[in-house]
Amino acid sequence: MHKFIRIDMTSLKADIGKVPEKYVGLGGRALTSNFVNYEVKPTCHPLGKNNKLIFAPGLLSGTNAPNSGRLSVGAKSPLTGGIKECNTGGSSSQMLAKMGIKAVIIEGMPKDNQFYVIKIGLNEVSIDKAPAEILGGCGNYEAIRLLGKKYGEHVGIAIAGPAGEYRLPSANISFKDPEGNIRSAGRGGLGAVMGSKKVKAIIIDETGADKVPIAKPEAFSAASKVFAKALMDHPVAGQGLAAYGTDVLVNIINEAGGLPANNFTSGRIKHNDNISGETMNATITERGGDGKVSHGCHRGCIIRCSQWYADKQGKYITSGFEYETIWGLGADAGIESLDDIAYIDRAMDDMGVDSIEVAVAVAVAMEGGLIPWGDGKAVLQLVKDMAKPTPLARIIAGGAGIVGQLCGLYRVPVVKNQAIPAYDPRAIKGIGLTYATTPMGADHTAGYCISGNILKIGANLDPLDKKGQIEYSRAMQIGTAAVDSTGMCLFVYFGIADNPGGYQALVDMINAQYGINLTSKDVDALGASVLKAERDFNKKAGFTNAHDRLPEFMEYEAIAPHNVVWDFSPEEIDEVMNF
Amino acid sequence: MQENGRIEIRGFLKLDSFIKKKFGTMPYFLEMDNSISGGDLAKLLGIEREDIEVIFVNGFVEGLDFMIKKGDRVAFLPPGCPGPYRIALGFYGKNQDNPANFKIQKKDAATDS
Ligand code: SF4
Numbered sequence: 241m242h243k244f245i246r247i248d249m250t251s252l253k254a255d256i257g258k259v260p261e262k263y264v265g266l267g268g269r270a271l272t273s274n275f276v277n278y279e280v281k282p283t284c285h286p287l288g289k290n291n292k293l294i295f296a297p298g299l300l301s302g303t304n305a306p307n308s309g310r311l312s313v314g315a316k317s318p319l320t321g322g323i324k325e326c327n328t329g330g331s332s333s334q335m336l337a338k339m340g341i342k343a344v345i346i347e348g349m350p351k352d353n354q355f356y357v358i359k360i361g362l363n364e365v366s367i368d369k370a371p372a373e374i375l376g377g378c379g380n381y382e383a384i385r386l387l388g389k390k391y392g393e394h395v396g397i398a399i400a401g402p403a404g405e406y407r408l409p410s411a412n413i414s415f416k417d418p419e420g421n422i423r424s425a426g427r428g429g430l431g432a433v434m435g436s437k438k439v440k441a442i443i444i445d446e447t448g449a450d451k452v453p454i455a456k457p458e459a460f461s462a463a464s465k466v467f468a469k470a471l472m473d474h475p476v477a478g479q480g481l482a483a484y485g486t487d488v489l490v491n492i493i494n495e496a497g498g499l500p501a502n503n504f505t506s507g508r509i510k511h512n513d514n515i516s517g518e519t520m521n522a523t524i525t526e527r528g529g530d531g532k533v534s535h536g537c538h539r540g541c542i543i544r545c546s547q548w549y550a551d552k553q554g555k556y557i558t559s560g561f562e563y564e565t566i567w568g569l570g571a572d573a574g575i576e577s578l579d580d581i582a583y584i585d586r587a588m589d590d591m592g593v594d595s596i597e598v599a600v601a602v603a604v605a606m607e608g609g610l611i612p613w614g615d616g617k618a619v620l621q622l623v624k625d626m627a628k629p630t631p632l633a634r635i636i637a638g639g640a641g642i643v644g645q646l647c648g649l650y651r652v653p654v655v656k657n658q659a660i661p662a663y664d665p666r667a668i669k670g671i672g673l674t675y676a677t678t679p680m681g682a683d684h685t686a687g688y689c690i691s692g693n694i695l696k697i698g699a700n701l702d703p704l705d706k707k708g709q710i711e712y713s714r715a716m717q718i719g720t721a722a723v724d725s726t727g728m729c730l731f732v733y734f735g736i737a738d739n740p741g742g743y744q745a746l747v748d749m750i751n752a753q754y755g756i757n758l759t760s761k762d763v764d765a766l767g768a769s770v771l772k773a774e775r776d777f778n779k780k781a782g783f784t785n786a787h788d789r790l791p792e793f794m795e796y797e798a799i800a801p802h803n804v805v806w807d808f809s810p811e812e813i814d815e816v817m818n819f
Numbered sequence: 820m821q822e823n824g825r826i827e828i829r830g831f832l833k834l835d836s837f838i839k840k841k842f843g844t845m846p847y848f849l850e851m852d853n854s855i856s857g858g859d860l861a862k863l864l865g866i867e868r869e870d871i872e873v874i875f876v877n878g879f880v881e882g883l884d885f886m887i888k889k890g891d892r893v894a895f896l897p898p899g900c901p902g903p904y905r906i907a908l909g910f911y912g913k914n915q916d917n918p919a920n921f922k923i924q925k926k927d928a929a930t931d932s
Contacts, residue, residue: 474902475872475897475898475899476899476900476901476902479832479833479897479898479899480832480898480899480900480901481899481901483832483833483899484832484899486901488831488832488899488900488901489900489901489904491829491831491835491894492831492900492904492908493904495829495831495875495878495894495896496875496878496880496908497878508878513845516835518831518832518835518836519835522836663907668907668908670906670907671907687903688903689903690906698905698906698910698911698912699911699912699915700911700912701906701907701909701911701912702909702912703880703907703908703909712906712907716903716906731901733901733902733903734901734902734903735902736902737901737902737903737906738902738903738905738906738911739902801877801878802878
């Protein structure tokens, strides 16, 4: 029997109940987004008592399916004002699934200013006052260490960092990985929602939990093998990610002329070699010590895109050092030293802020004259100042939109107030349509996966040409919404995005686990229904098609090297969600 | 970009260290009088065919038969680019005859439409 745990922070009481009928059969993003659409008042203030924060493991989490340890987190976003689902690695998703927990929901808010730690065990939930030493600016690395000492090294931890405590719009929720380092549910300010509910941390203790039941174990294991093979057969797993991490994209996107630079005024940089995945690999290898070129952020990962980046003495600086962070600081903000970027990445993890939102906000602040261009040391100090926070640190952690407004700029790269990530929509048009139309605000991960006949959709796609891009963006968003409900690590998309066989194996695993008979068309229909629920919420919250637009400057400022502008008409953009 | 008589050459993923080691610099500039196809240029540089999925020429994705002129900026990309970007950047229209293309049709796992 699956459990649905509701924790009311107004009365400080927890209820462990059955899964309501309407949520049975849902997991991950399908569950969080339908829940938010059903139960959250669309016009509520995201930081008020009527918002609700939901954590839900994916359908396959807790099984031994490769890379299935992803957790979805949902709420109304304080950054965008719309629905938000973001997801993360770490250990928590697998633990919750093994404990039979379908969702943990945090609602209400205490009247006083006391912060709490929620502990979820196999059959009980307790709510304790948070220890003073993890509050008031204590960084996540130290807080996770202290919580591990108190609750045991084996527990899973979700934590709102200092930025979450101060309810800043770029605050994320950080998750402990098996080594005590940090993964994040990054975008849209869900850490601020957690902070508003005065929840500093959630401890997950799986002691006593059994294996996840599988209806047809043999079929599951067969499908799981096909899926693993599909992932490993794709060159991205063996030759791309494991060696160079997601930062492999710096050189590729730069060469394609789609790497936004200096606050989106160019599509290419000259110092790409300083910050590329290839250079990162060579640097880690050369320095030795704690550094590792390849590392899995949760048990069961077979892709191992993560890495440990060490300093010149070989001492660990940061892990999970992603392309988007390196792009944001290295290209958009012009910081040319990979070491400087690594220290800032660590500080952002420590403060609990979304590295994309903050990096883009930094670049906007540079254009606005608040920080010198490319000054890594100044940015590092600013991020560390988020622990206090100083007024400027608070402004930067407010996100790119507010920084642009305060600096009096029109060149502000946001959609629905969320910063545009590392792929310039003028030069890679299909991704631009996804930024414009996803209910999440500009989000590259909203269009990652595709089912069905990829050759039909992909064969004639030219990144600079409008032809075929509407169908491409639609298919990618539907496929992604479906896969986001399975609990698969985001990066399995890198292997199965263009492999229908891998997609089918994923569907087969779900069928074998639950003893059902979905087809890939059913799973597509699930993806479409998730998008519809999300758009429904946004509509009730006041969003219209006019919010599905890229920033206007992209229509009249061409970027080098291709000298292209954003040229989709409003009617064309609206076609993406017309299904 | 219009360097006189020279082709500006880069390599990514494993070809990054290959070019840096073999030619001591990245980008590597090669003096050329005539046009040359991507495949022939690779041969000239000692790059294995199986190590190239597509090439970039002046920022555009091209197949190996594309003719490169002096002044062009070229990059060799081995297999290993993440799937969504292979689609978005238009690899599919250019790499279908290339053995280094990740051919989903031939995989055991490829069962769907
Ligand atoms: S592929 Fe990367 S993000 Fe995904 S589970 Fe493995 S290490 Fe974590």
